Amino acid sequence: MVGPLIPMGVIPETWNNVIALLLGVGFGFALEASGFSSSRKIMGTFFGYDFVVLRVFFTAAITAMTGIFYFDYMGWMDMSMLYINPYYVMSAIIGGIIMGFGFALGGFCPGTSFTGIAIGKIDAMVFSGGLFIGVFIFSELYPLFQGLYNSGNMGGAKIYDLLGMRETVFAFLLIVAAVGMFYGAAFVEKKVKKVEY
Amino acid sequence: MKRDGTFYINPYLGGILLGLVLFGTYYITGRGLGASGAVKSSVVSAVHTVAPVHAEENKYYSKFLSDDASPMSNWLVFEVIGVIVGGFLSGTLYGRLKLRVEHSPKITGKTRLIAALAGGILFGVGSQFARGCTSGAALSGMAVLSASGIITMMAIFGSAYLFSWIFKKLWI
Secondary structure (H helix, E strand, C coil): CCECCCCCCCCCHHHHHHHHHHHHHHHHHHHHHHCCCCHHHHCHHHHCCCCHHHHHHHHHHHHHHHHHHHHHHHCCECHHHCCCCCCEHHHHHHHHHHHHHHHHHHCCCHHHHHHHHHCCEHHHHHHHHHHHHHHHHHHHCHHHHHHHHCCCECCCCEHHHHCCCCHHHHHHHHHHHHHHHHHHHHHHHHHCCCCCC | CCCCCCCCCCHHHHHHHHHHHHHHHHHHHCCCCCCHHHHHHHHHHHHHHHCHHHHHHCCCHHHHCCCCCCHHHCHHHHHHHHHHHHHHHHHHHCCCCCCECCCCCCCCHHHHHHHHHHHHHHHHHHHHHCCCCHHHHHHHHHHCCEHHHHHHHHHHHHHHHHHHHHCHHHCC
16 A cells, blocks of 8 residues: 555545544653653753653654655655645744743643643643634734745755755764764763752 | 553653654655644634634635635644543553642742743744644654754754743743
8 A cells, every 4th residue: 555545545535534533642642651741851851851852752753754764765655745844944943933932931832731631730731721822813913924924935845955965864864863862861861960840 | 560650651662652653644644743733723713703704804814714624624633632532541541640730849830820821822823933833843844854844843942942941940
């Protein structure tokens, strides 16, 4: 079965929402079981007392990336059919900076706050409430942001193209960088005073 | 395995699990995972219900309104319902279900909730600029090596690192 299965018509569209629910269960389980329902565990990455976010995030990214490249190479999936979020240079950077600010205050990102809600964290519920307010504010003030939001569209640009590298070379370097960070994280964790939470 | 809430799976195992779910999502649906998109769908849907004319005239809401499908029947809304179910299953399995406010001993619960609200609002605004959050823009984008994914990821973590030291008191 050559993927992606739904766009290829292997699985009918009607199953889309059921599949969404099931994949979501896997996503939520992996996040909660790793400790992402706790804001103080998440924030450990920035202070060096618990690098769980760094480990889980980069392991997940390189696992999925390797699977996608392998399946594409073997002809089991057509990578060119995958949806790529368009790259609007300034909007992506400014959005990321604002999210980082929110991360430092709130201790969650949207996905992790939902798992916090699932186990009864009131701070996660309040954070999620804030998300709705934030989206509402952005939408209402959209005329002000419109210029920035739509500027510098580079479409589904790939990072290796921008860097002038072969995709496999970049993928390999990313894996090397991730493993390097895992060693670095273990080293820092030993030096930093433990935080009870 | 202890069930007193202190047990977490090995982070590399957690990462592989999450990576396989993300890979499976791409393989089956042709797109990545997400979270903030479900919030956007809900806000669009709510505003459209309360003030239909306003929603249709607003250039942002109207992008996501179409005649044939309600914005609530969005893929990500079902996925996020799944995330909550999955989180609940894991929390039940490891004994973590408890209604509480988690905060540093240096701050009060009220301070924590105010900061959480402010953080959520900022994350909501930022995720619209970046066309996705840590899940939809950063993680899913990295898996396909998109420029938007890698750049957004670096902007989020770089900025979070800087601001977390400014607001250190909230955490340690």
